[in-house]
Amino acid sequence: MYSITDSAGLGALWGAGGVFGVIWYVVVAIALWRVFAKAGIPGFLAVIPIVNVFFLTKVAGLSMWWTLLYIVPVVNIVFSIVVAVRVGGRFGKGGAFSFFLLWLLQVIGYLILGFGGARYSDR
Numbered sequence: 001m002y003s004i005t006d007s008a009g010l011g012a013l014w015g016a017g018g019v020f021g022v023i024w025y026v027v028v029a030i031a032l033w034r035v036f037a038k039a040g041i042p043g044f045l046a047v048i049p050i051v052n053v054f055f056l057t058k059v060a061g062l063s064m065w066w067t068l069l070y071i072v073p074v075v076n077i078v079f080s081i082v083v084a085v086r087v088g089g090r091f092g093k094g095g096a097f098s099f100f101l102l103w104l105l106q107v108i109g110y111l112i113l114g115f116g117g118a119r120y121s122d123r
Contacts, residue, residue, distance in 0.1 A: 029052075032052055032056070034113075053070065080103060091113050092118055
């Protein structure tokens with residue numbers, strides 16, 4: 001006899017969306033690993049799902065307590081833009097790069113920061 005949890009188990013993970021999600025997460029983790037390493041933070045922290053957001057806020061030059069703003073609806077959108085612009089500024093990138101590539105198209109932006117020639121400056 002099957003229970004409902006037997007059929008739901010890992011079946012959802014192996015669907016097209018699940019496989020794409022895992023690939024997406026791995027690419028983002030690799031990009032953030034390099035960004036964290038450039039900022040002087042241990043790169044393995046980029047792999048841990050919630051912890052990486054705390055340290056991305058630290059890379060932006062804000063206290064990690066500010067990360068709690070991600071819990072508040074609507075404020076989290078504004079705060080994520082602020083973090084993206086500040087991270088871009090720390091790597092010498094402008095506001096347009098930060099908004100479009102670090103907020104809207106995060107994977108591309110963080111790959112450019114991590115594997116490109118941008119250097120971290122803690123100003």
